[in-house]
Amino acid sequence: MRGGLPATANVLKAWLLLVAACALLGGIGFAADGYRGFSILVFCVLMLAGAVYWYADRIVLGMVGAREVPLGEAPLLHSTVERLAAVAGIGKPKLYVIPDGHPRALSAGRGSRGSSLALSAGLVSALAPAELEGVIAHELAHVRRRDVTVQTTAVVLAAALVETSRIGGWLERALLVVLGPVAAATVHLMLSPRREFAADRAAAGLCGSPHGLADALLRLEHASELVDFRASPVTEPLYTINPFADEGLAALFASHPPVAERVQRLRELDPGWRERLRAA
Numbered sequence: 001m002r003g004g005l006p007a008t009a010n011v012l013k014a015w016l017l018l019v020a021a022c023a024l025l026g027g028i029g030f031a032a033d034g035y036r037g038f039s040i041l042v043f044c045v046l047m048l049a050g051a052v053y054w055y056a057d058r059i060v061l062g063m064v065g066a067r068e069v070p071l072g073e074a075p076l077l078h079s080t081v082e083r084l085a086a087v088a089g090i091g092k093p094k095l096y097v098i099p100d101g102h103p104r105a106l107s108a109g110r111g112s113r114g115s116s117l118a119l120s121a122g123l124v125s126a127l128a129p130a131e132l133e134g135v136i137a138h139e140l141a142h143v144r145r146r147d148v149t150v151q152t153t154a155v156v157l158a159a160a161l162v163e164t165s166r167i168g169g170w171l172e173r174a175l176l177v178v179l180g181p182v183a184a185a186t187v188h189l190m191l192s193p194r195r196e197f198a199a200d201r202a203a204a205g206l207c208g209s210p211h212g213l214a215d216a217l218l219r220l221e222h223a224s225e226l227v228d229f230r231a232s233p234v235t236e237p238l239y240t241i242n243p244f245a246d247e248g249l250a251a252l253f254a255s256h257p258p259v260a261e262r263v264q265r266l267r268e269l270d271p272g273w274r275e276r277l278r279a280a
Helices: 004-064 075-088 121-126 129-144 147-190 194-207 211-226 233-238 248-252 259-268 273-279
Strands: 094-098 105-109 115-120
Touching: 004 105, 004 115, 004 147, 004 233, 075 094, 075 129, 075 194, 094 121, 105 129, 105 147, 105 233, 115 121, 115 129, 121 129, 121 211, 129 147, 129 194, 129 211, 147 233, 147 248, 194 211, 194 259, 211 259, 233 248
Parallel strands: 094 115
Antiparallel strands: 105 115
């Protein structure tokens, strides 16, 4: 399975978003200054869309403070990513590290031929090899399905809306009250929680077992309960699980299904695992 239909659907979402933005701003421009205003604003939208397409992954990686990892610094990690990417039938993404102890991973970019994978130092040190492979495979499944195209675009747009509130001065909080829900609605309109279930199933197939990822999800959830995670909540859709506390602005951007349900679905891919565990 190469994820043809989901990948096509994600590309279609990106095109529909572009058409909607052109129609909205083009209509505003036409109302303000006729065809001249229409053409200027549509041109601006197209230029912005091109910039987002080519540079959104760099924006996202900058937001989380990731740096690229040379091959000589982590040859085993590079080898694992390259092997799983080959199994998935995609090009090896650029590998980045987030230099902090909170275990998390994310993927960003344009799809199978232009993507990046970022792993935190805490993730690499905390997970067992099979668990780490499961998380990497999950992120590579997002790349293969082109979920990263929509996720990265949604996060950049949401971040732009939230950051716009900062220009308000003493009106900043009022602007955030308005723009925060708009940004969150944009994320939920573009992203479905079902993408995580599909990526989990694909990762189980890439690894040959669902249990590495299932164990990793439980470990990541446990870590998120023990460690207070602080970052821009608009980045929530990028991570393997939601690392934020379900409160305030972060609650608006929660786009992941419950970890317990994801683990249950993964275990059900191997119904006989309990019997083999008892017999061991």
